[in-house]
Amino acid sequence: MDQPIIRIQNLQKSFGTLTVIDGLNFDVAKGEKLALIGPSGSGKTTILRILMTLEGISGGRIEICGEPLYHMQRNGAEVPADEAHLHRMRRYIGMVFQHFNLFPHKSVLQNITLAPMLTKGETRAAADKRARELLDMVGLADKAGYMPSQLSGGQKQRVAIARALALQPQIMLFDEVTSALDPELVEEVLEVMKRLAAETDMTMLLVTHEMGFAHDFADRVLFFDRGRIVEQGPPKQIFTAPAEDRTKSFLRKIIAAGQRV
C-alpha cells in the first residue's frame, strides 16, 4: 500500500479534565471515502476539527501526506508547529461545516473566489471562471450574484462545498453537513457529494447521522464511541453484520428513530 494520506498515531485530546479522544490510531488511504459514525460526544467531529487545525491536540501525532501536521523540524529537532507551518499544511485540507459558515457580507461568487485570490494569488478572472464552473457543478450557476441570506439552507451548503473545492484540497472533511437542513433539502446536498465522490479521487472524511448515505458513499465505516474506534469495516459489514454490541445497539436506536440503512 502507498503511503497513507492521513496517519493518526496515538492521538489524545482532552478539554480540561474531559478526555474526548483517547489513544486513537488510524490511517486513511489516498482517495478513500471514510464515514465516521457513532453517538454524539463520541469524538468524531473533534477528529475533523483537529485535522482542520480548529482544535489543537493534547498528545500523539498526525501526518498529512507524510508531513507532520502539529510538529515541525527546527534545528534538527521536532518542535510544536507554529502558525506558518499550520498555514502551509492547511493547503491539503478543506472543510464543510454543519452550519455552512458562509461569509454573509460577500456574494455567492465572492464567497468562492475570496480565498483562491488571497491565498493562491489567482487573478479575479481566473478565480471567477473556476467559481462559476463549481457553481455549475453544484447546480447553482444562476445564483452567483446572490447574497447568502437570499439562499435556502441546501443552497447555502452547496455554495459552502464549492467554496471548499475552489482551493483544490486533497482531503475534504464534511462535518454533519445535512444536520442543520430541513428534511426536503437534504437530498440536493447528498446528490452533490455523491457526484463528487464518483468524479474525483479526493480523499473524503464524513461525519454523519445519515446511515443510508454512509452506506452508499463510504469505502469504509468507522464506528466511534467514547473517543475510540469500536469497530470498522466496509459499510455492508458494519451495517448488516456488526460484531460489537455497542455498534449493534447504536444501529438499533438509529433504525428505531426511523432511518433507512
Added chain:
Amino acid sequence: MGDWAGYLTLILQGAWVTVKLTLMGSALALVVAFLAGLGRISHHAPIRWLSTAYIEFFRGTSIFVQLFWIYFVLPMTGAELTPMQAGVMALGLNVGAYGAEVVRGAILAVPRGQHEACIAVNLTRWQRLRHVILPQALPLMLPTFCNNAIELLKATSVVSLISLSDMTFQAQVVRSQTGSTLMPFVTILVLYFAMSSAISFGMRRIERRVTRGLDGVR
C-alpha cells in the same frame, strides 16, 4: 444690539476651535481605539497588557487630570505641546479608550463559525481580520462610535482650562463683557446641537453603507 454681530463672531471663532478639536480628537480616538482594541485580543501577551493598561488608565481617571498632565507635566520631559495639540491628544486618548472596548466587543461578537471558516479556507490572521471579521464587526461598532463622537464633542469644553478659546469659553467671555447670559448661551446651545446632529446624520449614512448586504443576517 449693534455689537451683537461682533460678539457672534467671537462665539463663531470659538465654534471653529470646537469643530477642529472634535474632528482631530475623533480621528485620533478612532486610530487609538483600533490599535488598543485589536491589542487587547492580540496573541502576544505584552501587547495585551499594554493595551489593557492604557484602556484602564484612561477610563479610570478624569479627562481634566489627563489634560493637565499632558499640557503641564509632559513638557517637563521635554515634549512641548501647543494647547491645541494637548487638547486633541487628551480628547483622543480618553475617548479612544472607550472606543477600544467597542472594537474588542464587536470583533468578539462575530460568530466563531466565521473565524473557523476563515481557517478552513486558509486565510492568514491578517486576511481573516481584514476581509471577513472587520467588515462584519464594523456595523456593530458604529452606533456606539456615534455616541462616543458626541461625547467627545461635549467634552471639548474642558480645553479652556489650558487657555484654548473654544465655544463655551467664548460664550463666557461674551457673557462677562455684555452681562447678558441668555444670548451667548442660547447661541452655543443651538450650535452644539447642530454639531451633534451633524455627527448623528453622518454616522447614519456611514452605517447604511457598511451594512449593505448584511440585512437579514442580524
